[in-house]
Amino acid sequence: METAEIGGTPKGGVKRLTLTDLDRQVRDWFIDAAKAAGCSISIDEMGNIFATRPGRDNSLAPVACGSHLDTQPTGGKFDGILGVLAGLELIRTLNDVGYETEAPIMVVNWTNEEGSRFAPAMVSSGVYAGAFDLDYAYGRTDREGERLGDALAAIGYRGEDPVGQQKIGSFFELHIEQGPILEAEETTIGVVTGAQGTRWYDVTIVGRESHAGTTPMALRRDALAGAAELILAVERIAKEQSPPGVGTVGEVTIAEPSRNVVPGSVRLTVDMRHPAADALAAMDRQMREALTEIGTRRSLDVDADEIWYSSPLEFDPDCVGLVRAAAERQGLSHQDIVSGAGHDACYLARVLPTAMVFVPCRDGISHNEVEHAELEHCAAGANVLMHAVLARANAPAAG
Numbered sequence: 511m512e513t514a515e516i517g518g519t520p521k522g523g524v525k526r527l528t529l530t531d532l533d534r535q536v537r538d539w540f541i542d543a544a545k546a547a548g549c550s551i552s553i554d555e556m557g558n559i560f561a562t563r564p565g566r567d568n569s570l571a572p573v574a575c576g577s578h579l580d581t582q583p584t585g586g587k588f589d590g591i592l593g594v595l596a597g598l599e600l601i602r603t604l605n606d607v608g609y610e611t612e613a614p615i616m617v618v619n620w621t622n623e624e625g626s627r628f629a630p631a632m633v634s635s636g637v638y639a640g641a642f643d644l645d646y647a648y649g650r651t652d653r654e655g656e657r658l659g660d661a662l663a664a665i666g667y668r669g670e671d672p673v674g675q676q677k678i679g680s681f682f683e684l685h686i687e688q689g690p691i692l693e694a695e696e697t698t699i700g701v702v703t704g705a706q707g708t709r710w711y712d713v714t715i716v717g718r719e720s721h722a723g724t725t726p727m728a729l730r731r732d733a734l735a736g737a738a739e740l741i742l743a744v745e746r747i748a749k750e751q752s753p754p755g756v757g758t759v760g761e762v763t764i765a766e767p768s769r770n771v772v773p774g775s776v777r778l779t780v781d782m783r784h785p786a787a788d789a790l791a792a793m794d795r796q797m798r799e800a801l802t803e804i805g806t807r808r809s810l811d812v813d814a815d816e817i818w819y820s821s822p823l824e825f826d827p828d829c830v831g832l833v834r835a836a837a838e839r840q841g842l843s844h845q846d847i848v849s850g851a852g853h854d855a856c857y858l859a860r861v862l863p864t865a866m867v868f869v870p871c872r873d874g875i876s877h878n879e880v881e882h883a884e885l886e887h888c889a890a891g892a893n894v895l896m897h898a899v900l901a902r903a904n905a906p907a908a909g
């Protein structure tokens with residue numbers, strides 16, 4: 511509730527876009543809190559913040575947990591934040607009872623998880639995992655044309671450490687489910703076994719601007735009407751693969767909108783997801799075919815630039831097993847679940863053992879100011895996170 515005041519909105523949500531001054535404030539807050547809990551802090555070139563509590567054997571790679579402190583423009587108090595603050599609480603709890611772990615324990619705040627101001631999402635855990643290089647990440651621009659690298663420097667969080675220099679032995683991320691499944695099943699803990707694949711596109715459709723009063727319908731090259739057809743095609747394609755396939759057009763921009771001009775240039779985003787790579791490939795093919803057909807029939811120049819592909823993935827069976835065992839040991843209801851959303855854990859899973867813990871959120875609503883998770887569920891998730899992390903940090907081959 512304290513961090514939710516940083517960027518808090520009248521509707522009770524949080525608007526704390528990445529690398530804004532509000533992001534700087536919550537980062538400062540996190541570092542102060544982590545230092546007060548005895549952690550050492552390091553910051554890498556992507557502004558990722560690593561807060562480390564020493565273990566008995568500090569030659570071991572830390573067992574890390576964490577998530578992200580940035581939000582969507584209409585974000586809530588829990589998406590991302592829960593996973594970072596639960597890590598902080600985990601460390602405070604160990605301090606309270608004077609508990610030592612074998613391997614060090616670390617809490618991480620990953621920069622720009624949301625991808626709202628700078629696409630793609632999860633870019634910094636992506637750089638850590640080698641999915642993107644640093645120059646690519648620094649060169650991402652927001653709508654005003656500001657580069658991510660400059661925005662990082664502007665808030666004082668362009669760190670010195672090369673990305674990846676900070677070793678992580680394994681990673682656990684607690685997150686609200688952001689979907690309706692756990693609530694509907696009245697289950698407290700989601701043992702996340704993997705994540706669905708995602709494809710993001712920037713689509714451009716170019717026709718010809720012309721006078722709205724004098725251009726006969728048959729002679730128009732209306733880019734927006736073409737875009738409207740594509741939006742419905744994305745919906746149809748996703749429905750054919752649903753469940754579990756989903757498809758969304760979330761942004762549509764007319765280049766120079768005017769009431770009495772036939773739109774000549776439109777840019778839109780497409781987001782398609784499916785847990786099976788072959789089904790997602792089929793959705794990709796169908797969307798491209800639909801776009802080409804629309805372009806040909808309407809004499810529009812069309813292009814779909816796939817700016818991001820995250821393949822479906824499975825988390826580390828050992829780490830997933832620790833999450834399940836932690837839930838069982840505490841007598842919490844639990845079920846296996848596949849993540850519908852992307853998370854930093856998805857990139858980290860490419861390079862190190864990783865798992866996630868989900869807790870329910872009210873009505874399955876997220877990326878929304880009314881997003882809500884019950885205190886008892888947050889506490890249960892934090893406990894599961896702690897016991898999984900401790901089991902890992904104390905295992906003979908800790909890390």
Ligand SMILES: [Zn+2]
Binds near residue numbers: 589590623685
């Ligand atoms: Zn999140």
